[in-house]
Amino acid sequence: MMAGSDGKSAVAGGLARHIPVLARQVFEQLSPHDGVYIDGTFGAGGHTRGILQTAGTRVIGIDRDRDAIAGGFDLVDSSAGRLTLVEDRFSNLAAVARSLGHEAVDGIVLDLGVSSMQLDQAERGFSFRNDGPLDMRMGGEGPSAADLVNAASERDLALIIATLGEERFARNIAREIIKARAEQKIATTGVLSNIVSKVVRIRPGEMHAATRTFQALRMFVNDELGELAAALDAAERMLKPGGRLVVLSFHSLEDRIVKTYLAEHGRTPAGSRHQPEVVHAPPSFVELTRKPAVADDDEVTVNPRSRSAKLRAAERTGAAPTGGDLSHLLPRLPPLADVMRGR
Numbered sequence: 200m201m202a203g204s205d206g207k208s209a210v211a212g213g214l215a216r217h218i219p220v221l222a223r224q225v226f227e228q229l230s231p232h233d234g235v236y237i238d239g240t241f242g243a244g245g246h247t248r249g250i251l252q253t254a255g256t257r258v259i260g261i262d263r264d265r266d267a268i269a270g271g272f273d274l275v276d277s278s279a280g281r282l283t284l285v286e287d288r289f290s291n292l293a294a295v296a297r298s299l300g301h302e303a304v305d306g307i308v309l310d311l312g313v314s315s316m317q318l319d320q321a322e323r324g325f326s327f328r329n330d331g332p333l334d335m336r337m338g339g340e341g342p343s344a345a346d347l348v349n350a351a352s353e354r355d356l357a358l359i360i361a362t363l364g365e366e367r368f369a370r371n372i373a374r375e376i377i378k379a380r381a382e383q384k385i386a387t388t389g390v391l392s393n394i395v396s397k398v399v400r401i402r403p404g405e406m407h408a409a410t411r412t413f414q415a416l417r418m419f420v421n422d423e424l425g426e427l428a429a430a431l432d433a434a435e436r437m438l439k440p441g442g443r444l445v446v447l448s449f450h451s452l453e454d455r456i457v458k459t460y461l462a463e464h465g466r467t468p469a470g471s472r473h474q475p476e477v478v479h480a481p482p483s484f485v486e487l488t489r490k491p492a493v494a495d496d497d498e499v500t501v502n503p504r505s506r507s508a509k510l511r512a513a514e515r516t517g518a519a520p521t522g523g524d525l526s527h528l529l530p531r532l533p534p535l536a537d538v539m540r541g542r
Contacts, residue, residue, distance in 0.1 A: 218245065218501075218502060219242075219243075219245030219246050219249075219310065220310070220447060220494065220498075220502060220504060220505040220508045221447060221492060221493075221494060221498070221505065221508055221510050222245060222246065222249060224492045224510050225246055225249070225308060225310075225445050225447060225510065226246075226249045226250075228443060228445045228487060228488070228492075228510065228512035229250065229306045229308055229443050229445050229512075230306075230443060231249075231250045231253040231256050231305075231306060232253065232255070232256070232305070233253075233254070233255030233256065234255070234256060234257070234304070234305030234306070235256075235257050235258075235259070235296075235301050235304045235305055236250050236256060236257070236258050236259070236304060236305055236306040236307070236308070237258070237259045237260075237261065237292050237295075237296060237304055237306070237307045237308070237437070238250065238258055238259070238260045238261065238308050238310075239261050239289030239292050239307060239308065239309045239430060240261070240262060240289060240308075240309055240310045240311065241260035241261060241262040241267055241268070241271060241284060242262065242264075242267055242310065243267070243270065243271075244260065244270075244271050244274050246308050246310060247260050247271075247274065247282065248274065250306075250308075251278060251281060251282065256281065257281045257282070257283075258278075258281065258282045258283070259283050259285065259292075259295060259296055259299060259301070259304075260282060260283070260284045260285070261284075261285050261286075261287050261288075261289050261291075261292060261295055262284070262286065262287075263286065263287060263288045263289075263337050263338035264286075264337050264338065265286055265338075265339065268284050268285075268286045271284050272284075283299060285299075286338075288338070288426055289309060289426065289430045290425075290426045290427075290429035290430045290433065291433070292307065292430060292433045292434070292437065293433040293436055293437045296437055303437055303438065303439040303442070304437050304438060304439065304442060305438075305439055305441075305442050305443075306438070306442055306443045306444070306445070307434045307437070307438060307442070307443075307444050307445070308445045308446075308447075309427070309430060309434075309444075309445070309446045309447065310447045311423070311427065311446070311447060311448045311449060311450070311453050329388070330387055330388055330389035331387065331388055331389075332345070332386065332387060332388075333345035333348070333385065333386055333387055333388050333390075333391055335413075335416060335417045335420050335421070336420060336421065337421050338421075341420070341535070342420065342535065342539055343420065344391075344416045344417065344420050345384075345385060345386055346539065347416060347419065347420060347535075347538065347539070348376055348380065348385050348391065348416065349380050349384055349385055350538070350539050350540075350541050351538045351539070351541060352538075352541050353373045353374060353376075353377045354373075355533060355538045355541075356369075356372075356373035356376055356377075357369045357370045357372070357373035357374075358532065358533075359415050359416070359419050359532065359538070360372055360373060360411070360412050360415045360416075361415075362415070362530045362531075362532060363414065363415035363418045363419055363424075363452065363530070363532075364411035364412055364414050364415030365411060365451070365452075366399075366411035366412060366415065368398050368399050369412075371398045372394070372395055372398050372399070372412055375394050375395075375397060375398055376391075376394055379394050388413075391409065391412075391413075392407075392408075392409040392413075395408055395409040395412045396408040396409060414450070418450070419532070419535065419538075420535070422535065423453070424452060424453065424456060424528075424529050424530065425529060427453060427456055427457070428456060428460070428525040428526075428528050428529060429525075431444075431446075431456075431457070431460045431525070432522065432525055435464065435483055435484070435515070435520045435521070435522070436520045436522075438515035439515065440515055440516060440517040441514060441515065442514070442515040443487075443512060443513070443514055443515075444484070444512065444513050444514075444515070445510065445511075445512045446510070446511050446512070447508055447509070447510050448508070448509050448510075448511075449504070449507045449508055449509075450507070452530065454491065454509045454511070456528045456529070457511050458491075458511060459528055460525070460528060461484055461486050461511060461513050462486070464482060464483045464484045464513075464521060465482050465483075465484045465485060465486045465513060466482055480518065480519070480521050481516065481518040482516060482518060483515065483516055483518045483519070483520060483521055484513040484514065484515060484516060485513060485514045485516060486511075486512075486513050487512040487513055487514055488510065488511050488512045488513075491509035491510055491511050492509070492510040492511075493508065493509060493510070494506065494508055
């Protein structure tokens, strides 16, 4: 699905449905000017609205969630032809931009994780607080979270929940899931939440017992870390010299991937006097945030979701893209297809 506009009205789009996390810092690091920008996670359009406030900017908004694209049509209509929305994965941002006639862009912003709109829609199955079908698919394609929990082996479920959810009770949770599904298929978020809550005991004020498990299943079903690595590689190929990359993460594994990628692509490896001289490719990025930007107390009070946010930014150099295999950035997990076979 693609939406464009040839209208003449000024940018408006009405009030954003939510305030994006670290909006000011994202804008400052992106430093938009007359040029083309990619918002790889359009969502409710908060970052896109900020970019379009700068005269002469044009935005390609990408989202794999059809509802997010449909929700942005009003902003497209009011953008005077400066916004195009495309339903796709942000890992395909290079192909999307080129299909629209752009061989390079001036900036890319990636706001990772699940959006507040997705959490608020019980029928999407992302939230343990609102009972609904256990889905969690951002784009609606492929196996759902229900398919996963009803087919995966106990070993694979434990590995996924421990790795992506960083849940120390992962083995016990996986065992309870297997026991429960032997009696009846696990089809709703409420049922799964109750299963996890029997294992994970929390104190008043702590996060919900099912938080880490739901996070892990969502990330695995949507291959969120693989998508991130592919998007970083695409950004290196698509950014002009001087172009900015801004990534906002909400999970330690996401932030670790971004941090490692920018470190590896932002320095020239030191040589050794004991080894033959090796010609290394010059760095393709200059890091702009040695330490990630985080939300202050005022923002956390207004928007608790911002508590875990970390923002990293880098500027593209004139060096050729280095490319290469990025699998070392990802945790060792079996492919979704293998897991679905209950190997």
